Amino acid sequence: MKHRPIMSAILAAAIIGVPTTRASADAGDFVAGAIIGGVLGHAVRNQPQRKVYRSTKSTKKVHRPTIPATQAGRQIQTSLNYFGFNAGGVDGQLGRKSRDAISRYQAYMGYPVTGNLTTFEQDLLISSYNRAQAGGYATQQQIAAQVDGPRGLLKVYRAEMAGGTAVQPGTTMVVAPTPVPVAPVPAAPQTQMVAAPAPQPVVPVAPAAVTAAAAPAAAATGPLPSLFGDSAAPKAALAERCQAMGLEAGTSFAFTPSDRITNPDFALSQQFCVARAFAIASGDALAQSLGASEEQVASLCDVYAQRMAPFVAAVGVANRDAVQTMAAGFVGEAGLPEAQLAGTAQVCLGHGYASGDSAMAIGSALLLVGTGQDAYGEILGHHLHAGEGVAENASRAEQWFDASLSAAETDPVFAPSQPDRLKVMSAVLFPDRAVAVPASAPALPTFSITE
Structure with a gap:
């Protein structure tokens, strides 16, 4: 092996350099130490070297969320x-x-x-x-x-969607986001109307029971205008009357119960205010759920009020069946799904009352009746009975009340958590009729604009 000559040279040099007097005594120890030292040095030099790797990269992991692709x-x-x-x-x-x-x-x-x-x-x-x-x-x-x-x-x-023309199937427009210019629609005046010619709706619909003689007949029975004004005290606005009853708006209504009616007209007026207040609250809730601002709601509802103006005029000159047929025809030709029209009408019914626009409220109620929700006919009955926005006509009011109360027995739309209100109206309008009150009803309806 290579180490032996080296070791021999070291031993020889050591022996020569050591005094003779100590040679005999120390030779064994030195040789042993040299041997041991050489062996250890050899072992150290041949020991496998451990390599240490140091990473220069950061060990901190950054997690980036992945955006799902849809x-x-x-x-x-x-x-x-x-x-x-x-x-x-x-x-x-x-x-x-x-x-x-x-x-x-x-x-x-x-x-x-x-x-x-x-x-x-x-x-x-x-x-x-x-x-x-x-x-x-x-x-x-x-x-x-x-x-x-x-x-x-x-x-x-x-703009075309808001106006009801050229609408693609499947769109889900309920409230329009911005004001939409709409061409004026020829129509009879919306309010304080005693007589009107046969309505001319935007969508052609045959006015079934409205005849050419209907307008003159109504004119003959209506009040005549006067240059000196109305000698009677002016009637307070509907909002003021309802506020005086504590029924301006909200969802909790206190009114005369059906077994304590002493003033029938007052009790019926209370129910008018209940329906109005509930319409405001529920319409506002629906608009908020859709993220619509007051300006957006006002813009769209003005469009709908213009389109429904001829039908509002017909309420004072035609019987219920004729007006309902016309409203149903309008819904069928409007180019929008009924669910969308109904959702829009609910919003506009509340907006009409909140803004004091009786014609808008009447038109919205008609639109809802046209979609098959007959219980909203109660609104038409109240307006005809009170002469609010249309000429007062008790017999036509009774037609709307009759159909709407029957529908509300199974599908109440105003204050369904207080079914006694149906008994109140029935007791005032139809005292000999028994009313089937719904067993239970939710406090507020759940609005849905999906089909």
Whole structure:
């Protein structure tokens, strides 16, 4: 081995350098020590070296949440890109770039800029894109006529939806987000109307029981105008009368019970105020659930009030069956699903009362009756009985009350948690009739605008 010559040289040098007097004594110890030292040194030099690796990378892990990709997200991104709101690549993940595009879309349309689409905003965006794609050459012509290019179609389509024309199937419009200009609709005056010609609704509907002689007959029985005004004291507004009864608005109503009626007219007036207050509360709740502002509700309800004006005029000159047939015909030709029309009418019924617009409230109630909800006919009965917004007519009021109370026995729509109100109205209007009161009813209805 290589170590032996080296070890021998070391031993020889050590022996020569050591005095002779100590050679005999120390030689054994030295040799043993040298041998041991050489062995240990050899062992140390041949010991396997352990390598230590030091990482220069941080050990802290960063977790980035993954945005889920959805089909709705792809539709939103595709639609935004088409209308010029750059959302980037279509991957179905609504990240920061998509949110920025949504914000620009909301700002352009006049909606609150949140970066998150409401149901209405999303439906309008996607349905508008689908409609534009299906329009072909006609769409290109429309775009060419728009100052804002393709995005201008969004406002055009929204305006048509609010006006009830050219609506794509499947849209879910209940309240319009911004004021919509609507061409004036020829109609008879909405309020203080004693006589009116045969109504001319926007949607052609045959006025079944309204004859040419109906208007003259009504005119003959109505009051004549006077240059000197009404000698009687002016009647307080409906809101003031209801406020005096403590029934301005809310969901808890205290009124004369059916077994303590001493003043029938007062008891019936209380029930008018109950229906009005409940309509305001429930309509406002529905509007809030849809995220609609007061300005948005007012804008859309004005459109509906104009479209329903001819039918409101007919209430004072035609019997219930004829008016209901006309209202049902309007619903059938409106181009919107009944659920959407009913949801809109509920909002506008409350808005009409809250804003003091009796014609709007009457038109909204008619629209609800036209969708098959006969219990809302109670509103028509109250207005005809009190002469509020239409000429007073007790016999026609009784027709509406008769049908609406029968419907409310199984499907109450006003203050359903207080079924005794049906007994009150029946006791005043039909004292010989027994009323079947619903066994139980929820405190407030659950509004649904889905089909």
